[in-house]
Amino acid sequence: MFLNKSQQRIAIDSIVEKLDRMEIPIAVGACDPVHCHVLIRVGTGDAKLIFGRAKQLTSFRLRHAIPGKLWEGSSGVFRVDTKHRFWEVVAYIRDHAKHGACVWVNPKLESTIQRQIEESPE
16 A cells, blocks of 8 residues: 555644644654654653554544555654764654655754754765
């Protein structure tokens, strides 16, 4: 199953909306035809459970366009434990736009992210 551009936009916007309602800070997110990534701050929370709730809203919004199961098994989760790794993950997720993914960047971080990208060595 592949998401078209409109469905990708609905997916990432729904994920961001649900995480915002749950008061979970999100730095950046991307959705392409076959998968989504988000960088969120959960503290000691259960990231799989939190992201699972965000995926539920996406499934609900796309249920008419995509009958059946939207998501494969559980989400892969890893903790970002350094500032350097944080910026690497931000860049990795943002780079999905180069391949046509719909990307969302927290407006509060946009200028900082851009500055980090410009300052980082290739």
